[in-house]
């Protein structure tokens with residue numbers, strides 16, 4: 001359901017990242033590993049249609065993401081891809097429920113309040129649906145971020161270091177929820193982490209590791 005080929009990314013300061021090709025099957029759950037700075041966030045953002053590579057391509061469900069227009073890509077992402085960021089980036093002036101309604105509106109489909117209720121309940125956040133983000137704890141805000149990523153039943157769910165700022169109990173709960181919810185709706189799941197708690201507890205089969213050797217700094221070379 002997801003294939004990358006010959007992906008590279010160059011930043012304005014000359015840092016260039018080369019990514020190994022990756023093939024992810026439908027419904028699989030993967031860990032994306034690598035030390036800090038090895039390129040996990042960059043790769044996840046390219047997979048999610050948020051960051052255009054310098055070269056190479058990303059095929060998601062057979063669609064070449066970066067061959068789409070910006071508008072088509074936004075629509076495709078809204079419908080098919082859910083992203084859990086390191087920080088949840090909720091809109092502070094909107095309630096939890098309104099943040100999820102906004103995510104639903106990106107698909108162009110009609111509102112589905114029952115789905116919002118269902119996904120918040122699955123994350124034990126139903127009782128906070130009328131709260132505003134500043135009234136939530138960090139762990140609660142992270143769960144709302146997960147609810148927002150799941151609300152449109154994405155075929156592909158990407159989570160960037162979702163446990164990095166959580167204590168053990170919350171980290172455990174968040175990974176379990178991501179894994180269970182993705183599994184129950186048949187979504188493909190990719191979690192980036194350098195967190196050994198995640199590595200040891202949950203994933204034995206599918207791991208994709210990035211290494212620093214694939215980063216070159218053109219400024220240093222020139």
Ligand SMILES: Nc1ncnc2c1ncn2[C@@H]1O[C@H](COP(=O)(O)OP(=O)(O)OP(=O)(O)O)[C@@H](O)[C@H]1O
Pocket residue numbers: 011012013015017034035036037038039040041042043194215
């Ligand atoms: N906007 C940018 N401008 C310049 N260099 C960047 C930019 N974003 C990332 N980089 C560089 O690209 C490399 C990969 O960064 P990235 O954030 O993808 O790594 P990461 O594996 O996600 O790290 P972490 O685990 O610390 O979040 C690093 O060397 C970083 O300094």
